[in-house]
Structures are given as C-alpha cells and as structure tokens.
Amino acid sequence: MTENCTETRSVIGILALQGAFVEHQTALERLPFRRKLEVILVKTPEDLERCDALIIPGGESTTIALLARLSGVLEPLREFVKTKPVWGTCAGAILLSQAVENAKKGGQELLGAMSITIARNGWGSQIESFEAPLDVEGLQNPEKPFTGVFIRAPVVIKLHPNPNDRPIEVIARLSPGLLPPALASPDHSDEPKIFVALRQGLHFLTTFHPELTEDNRFHEYFVRECVFAARR
Amino acid sequence: MDVINAEQARIAEEAGACAVMALERVPADIRAEGGVARMSDPEMIKEIVDAVTIPVMAKVRIGHFVEAQILQAVGVDYIDESEVLTPADDEYHINKHGFKVPFVCGARDLGEALRRISEGAAMIRTKGEAGTGNVVEAVRHQRAVMGQIRRASVMTEEELYVFAKEIQAPFHLLKETARLKRLPVVNFAAGGIATPADAALMMQLGCDGVFVGSGIFQSGDPAKRARAIVQAVTHFNNPKLLAEVSENLGAAMVGLSIDSNLKGGQFASRGK
Numbered sequence: 029m030t031e032n033c034t035e036t037r038s039v040i041g042i043l044a045l046q047g048a049f050v051e052h053q054t055a056l057e058r059l060p061f062r063r064k065l066e067v068i069l070v071k072t073p074e075d076l077e078r079c080d081a082l083i084i085p086g087g088e089s090t091t092i093a094l095l096a097r098l099s100g101v102l103e104p105l106r107e108f109v110k111t112k113p114v115w116g117t118c119a120g121a122i123l124l125s126q127a128v129e130n131a132k133k134g135g136q137e138l139l140g141a142m143s144i145t146i147a148r149n150g151w152g153s154q155i156e157s158f159e160a161p162l163d164v165e166g167l168q169n170p171e172k173p174f175t176g177v178f179i180r181a182p183v184v185i186k187l188h189p190n191p192n193d194r195p196i197e198v199i200a201r202l203s204p205g206l207l208p209p210a211l212a213s214p215d216h217s218d219e220p221k222i223f224v225a226l227r228q229g230l231h232f233l234t235t236f237h238p239e240l241t242e243d244n245r246f247h248e249y250f251v252r253e254c255v256f257a258a259r260r
Numbered sequence: 261m262d263v264i265n266a267e268q269a270r271i272a273e274e275a276g277a278c279a280v281m282a283l284e285r286v287p288a289d290i291r292a293e294g295g296v297a298r299m300s301d302p303e304m305i306k307e308i309v310d311a312v313t314i315p316v317m318a319k320v321r322i323g324h325f326v327e328a329q330i331l332q333a334v335g336v337d338y339i340d341e342s343e344v345l346t347p348a349d350d351e352y353h354i355n356k357h358g359f360k361v362p363f364v365c366g367a368r369d370l371g372e373a374l375r376r377i378s379e380g381a382a383m384i385r386t387k388g389e390a391g392t393g394n395v396v397e398a399v400r401h402q403r404a405v406m407g408q409i410r411r412a413s414v415m416t417e418e419e420l421y422v423f424a425k426e427i428q429a430p431f432h433l434l435k436e437t438a439r440l441k442r443l444p445v446v447n448f449a450a451g452g453i454a455t456p457a458d459a460a461l462m463m464q465l466g467c468d469g470v471f472v473g474s475g476i477f478q479s480g481d482p483a484k485r486a487r488a489i490v491q492a493v494t495h496f497n498n499p500k501l502l503a504e505v506s507e508n509l510g511a512a513m514v515g516l517s518i519d520s521n522l523k524g525g526q527f528a529s530r531g532k
Contacts, residue, residue: 045494046278071495088278088314095276095494098487132273132313148313154337155360180315180337 037066038255041079043105044069045095047087047119051239055247056083065251073104081113081255084120086179086237089128089148092119093137102137109141113230113254121233122146122182129185141231143189143196150183150221150235157181160206162224162236166199167245174200174243176224176236183235184220194229199249201225230254261486262286262473265304266311272476275486279315279337281471282308287344287391288474288513291524297345299327302334309335317364322531323349325358332361338383340364343530344390344473353531356380366450368401368528370408371427374437375532377445378430384443386467387528388451391474393515395452395461397528402449402465412438442466451528454479454513456492456506463496480510 040056042049049069056067070076082105084092096102108114109124116124126140129147151157157180161173187196204218225234225246232254238246261272262281269280282305290297299320309316315337320327322341327348331339341354343366353376356363362382367373373384386405388398412423412434420438424431436444449462450471459470470493472486479485488505495501516522 046276071498090273090314091276091278091490094274094487095491098276098491099495130313133270133311134274153309153335154315154362155332155335 037064038080038251038259039066039068039078040251040255041068041070041076041082043082043084043092043096043101043120044071045087045099045101046091047085048117048237048239049085051237052083052085052117052247055239055244056251058244059248059251061251064256070101071099073100076101076104076108079108079112081250081258082108082115083250084114084116084123085239086118086120089119089122090132090136093123097137106139109139109231111230113232113250113258114139114141115232115234115250115254117234117237117239118179118181121235122148124231124233126188142226142228142233143187143193144184144220144226144233145186145188146182146235147185148182149180150185151178151181154180158206160202162200162202164200164225164245166197166225166227167249169245174238174245175241176200176202177238177240178224178236181235184223184226187220187223187226189228197227198223199225199227199232200234227253230258261471261476263308263477266307268477268482269308269312269316271483272486273312273314275483276490277314277486278469279317280308280312281317281319281340281473282336283319286474286477287527288393288478289391290344291391291516291522294524297321299324299331299345302330305331305334305336319345320354321345321348323347323352323354325354328354328356328359328361328363332359336361338362338364340385341381342366343387343527347530353379356382364448366528366531367405369404369427370412370434370437371429372532373405373443373447374427374429374433377433377443381445383446383448385448385450385471386462388449388453389518389522390451390527391516391524392452392518392522393454393475393478393513394518395454395458397518398449398451398453398462399465401451401528402462402467405443405447406466409437409441409443413441453489454515455485455509456488456502459489459492460496460502463493469493475513478513480512485509485512
C-alpha cells in the first residue's frame with residue numbers, strides 16, 4: 029500500500045451559523061489539496077466532532093455567539109479551540125479573542141483562544157468599510173500585496189500573551205497611513221492597530237475577509253501552517 | 261428586523277438579529293393608517309444606532325435620492341429603497357452607484373432584480389407583500405427569480421440575448437447570473453414572513469437570509485418569536501429543530517388576504 033492511500037483526509041469545518049461561510053467553502057475548494065482535505069459546514073455539536081480544524085467566518089459576532097449557544101455548540105467550541113487549529117475572520121477574529129471593546133450592552137460571549145484585545149467596528153460604520161493593499165510578510169510571494177477587504181472590521185487593540193502562551197506572530201499589516209485620524213496615535217506608534225493577521229500557535233485571525241477575493245494565499249497558509257502542521 | 265425605537269432594537273439584537281431596520285411605523289401600521297410614508301426622523305435613527313452594535317438600515321422612498329443622501333450623512337449602514345414607503349418617483353429609481361453606502365432593493369422576478377443591480381443595488385430582497393403576515397407573494401417572487409435563473413443557466417448565448425430582452429435585464433448581468441446559477445449579489449426574503457416556518461421555507465427556496473418586518477413586534481411575544489426566527493434561518497433544513505423553536509411562540513401577527521380589497525393596496529406593484 030502506498031503512503032498516499034494510508035493518508036486520511038483532514039476535515040476542515042466552517043462554522044455555518046450566520047455570515048460568510050459559503051465563501052470560505054468556495055475558497056477552500058479552490059486549493060490544490062483536494063485529496064488531503066474534506067470541507068464540511070458546522071451547525072451542530074455532531075458536525076464539530078468530525079472536524080480536525082475550524083474556520084469561524086465573518087458575520088455578526090453577537091449573532092454567531094448566540095446561535096452557537098442555542099445550538100449547543102458553544103461549550104464544544106470552547107473545548108475545540110483548546111487543542112485544534114482555528115482561523116477566525118472578522119467576526120470570527122472577535123470570537124477568538126480574549127477581550128473585546130465596543131461589545132453589545134451587557135457584554136458578549138468569546139472563545140478566548142488568542143491573547144489579544146480587539147475592538148468591534150474599529151473603523152466605524154459600513155460607509156467606512158474599505159479595501160487596502162496589505163504587507164504579507166508571512167505568506168507565499170510576500171512581494172505581492174494582498175487586497176484586504178475590511179467590512180465593519182474589528183481592530184486589534186492590545187497583545188497580552190502570558191509567559192506560558194505561544195508567541196504571537198504578525199502575518200500581515202496595514203500601512204499606518206490608512207488609520208482613521210480618530211485611531212492614529214499622535215506619536216505614530218500605531219502598533220498593534222495595524223496588525224490585521226496574527227497567529228498564535230494553532231490559532232490564526234484576520235480582521236478582514238480573504239474569502240471575498242480570488243487570492244488563495246491566506247487559505248493556503250492556514251491549511252499548510254496550522255492544519256497540516258498540527259498533524260505532524 | 262424592523263424596529264421603531266431603541267428598545268425594540270435591543271430586543272432584536274439580543275434575539276440574534278444581524279441587522280435592524282429603523283422605521284417610524286412598521287409596514288402593517290403604514291397599511292392600516294394610510295397617508296404618505298417617508299424616511300424616518302434622523303434623530304430616531306441615531307438613537308437606534310447608539311443602542312446597538314449590529315448594522316442599522318433605514319428606508320428611503322423609491323427614487324428619493326435626497327432622502328438617501330441624508331441617510332448616508334446620518335451614517336446608516338445600509339439603505340433600503342423600498343416600495344413600502346410611498347414612491348417619490350414613479351419612473352426612476354435612485355442611481356445607487358453614486359453612493360458609498362450599500363443599497364438593498366425589492367424585486368418580483370429576475371428582470372427586476374438585475375435592473376436594480378444594474379443601478380447599483382448591492383443586495384436584493386423579494387418584495388413579497390409587506391405588512392400582511394402572508395408569505396404567498398414572497399414565495400411567488402422567490403420562485404420566479406430562481407425559476408428564471410434555472411432556465412437561464414442552461415441557455416446558449418443566443419438564447420440569453422433574447423431572454424435578456426424578454427425580461428428587460430442587462431445582458432452582462434444575466435450572463436453572469438446564468439454562470440453562477442444564482443444572483444450575483446446576496447438575496448434576501450422579505451414581505452410577509454411571520455413564523456419560523458415561513459423563514460425556513462424562504463431559505464429552502466434559495467434565499468441567503470430573511471428580513472422580518474411587522475411579523476415580530478406585532479406578535480404576542482416578540483423576543484421569543486425573534487429568537488425562533490433567527491434559529492430557523494440557520495437551521496432551515498432541520499425540521500426537528502424547526503419544530504422545537506416553533507413551540508409556544510404565542511400569537512402570530514394577524515395575517516391579511518392579498519386581494520383587491522387589501523387595505524393600503526399592493527405595495528409590490530410600486531416600482532418596476
């Protein structure tokens with residue numbers, strides 16, 4: 029029996045409670061890993077049990093968290109993130125964070141897998157949504173900028189890893205000149221607000237929407253560096 | 261979900277709404293009270309924006325581009341150019357390309373949907389028949405859109421040219437729709453959805469999401485019904501769960517028959 033035949037496929041789930049899950053599915057299916065990946069939509073604890081890794085898509089973080097609780101997925105998700113690779117985009121990035129600013133009244137539920145504080149709607153309302161070329165130092169072909177699509181996007185406010193936590197790597201950043209005046213610091217120390225893709229161990233977040241572009245590099249990065257790496 | 265004040269907006273947010281529509285009157289009341297229905301007071305919209313963290317939409321009259329300029333200046337997240345308000349222009353819709361804020365527009369069939377997209381609409385919804393609690397028109401419109409897409413998806417290019425002429429749609433948008441086998445923008449159900457089963461029905465007919473207008477706050481237990489409809493949209497293919505969330509919701513809004521005696525008339529016929 030050849031090695032290829034014995035290899036089981038990694039199951040990547042996409043949390044499909046609300047938001048841009050179909051777009052992630054389409055993006056993953058474009059990757060050249062067809063024989064190594066199975067992509068499923070996750071709506072129930074039974075779906076989640078099948079997964080080796082998970083993507084939490086963009087949408088409304090309040091809606092996704094509530095639906096996760098009502099569907100009985102919230103506690104299984106808290107367990108899942110402790111040991112498995114997870115990527116959160118936009119609302120998903122908020123859910124992965126330890127703390128959130130501009131939460132809804134009465135607060136909102138988080139999974140707390142990454143040691144950061146994030147601000148919801150950090151750039152303002154829908155009309156402040158924008159596209160910008162990103163510096164992608166951690167990706168393939170880093171000389172080629174990636175078009176970041178920011179829709180009512182969150183902003184990273186603070187990194188606070190404990191000494192025992194895995195280190196946080198910056199995978200992509202925004203040009204500081206793009207910060208809205210209200211967010212830019214007078215002394216131009218704009219980090220970490222310009223960090224738009226971060227990785228900590230098996231966890232990965234992007235505050236923008238790579239699934240809305242035709243550029244697969246972030247999906248490829250997650251699959252190679254987080255999902256396949258976790259199998260080794 | 262349609263809301264008329266900050267308190268209702270909070271109830272909608274807590275129930276899992278992913279956006280609210282700020283209105284002075286819900287469609288059922290517009291229908292009952294009559295008179296000219298216009299854009300809401302910007303002050304009321306701002307109170308709602310301040311009360312919730314989810315996106316806030318508001319309606320403008322068909323063709324009233326100044327109401328749209330005002331709402332964009334107020335900072336709403338999306339604008340609905342809506343037949344539920346009294347049309348300001350019986351010929352022209354707003355040129356939506358000139359705005360930074362995204363628009364949603366109603367449609368009864370594929371031609372109407374593609375004409376609105378051509379004018380710059382970023383989202384489409386069925387017109388249905390708002391304020392009736394009767395889903396029949398929304399079903400008719402969604403079936404029309406999906407049926408025409410299915411037909412277009414197997415047409416040759418020559419046939420598509422003729423079909424574009426027939427449904428009065430821009431050819432390039434029709435061709436793109438036929439290739440994608442779906443509208444090139446997000447497609448919502450709206451106009452008459454009153455129960456979790458209605459919401460799931462529209463999702464099974466191919467919608468990407470659901471607008472609930474009068475159906476929530478004209479019902480016996482708005483918070484519970486809102487939460488049930490949110491769950492029904494996610495789990496639209498799970499009848500067991502739909503049964504659970506449909507239990508004990510209290511009274512649904514009183515529905516109206518859609519015929520020539522319909523109070524307030526048929527909103528769906530406004531705008532082509």
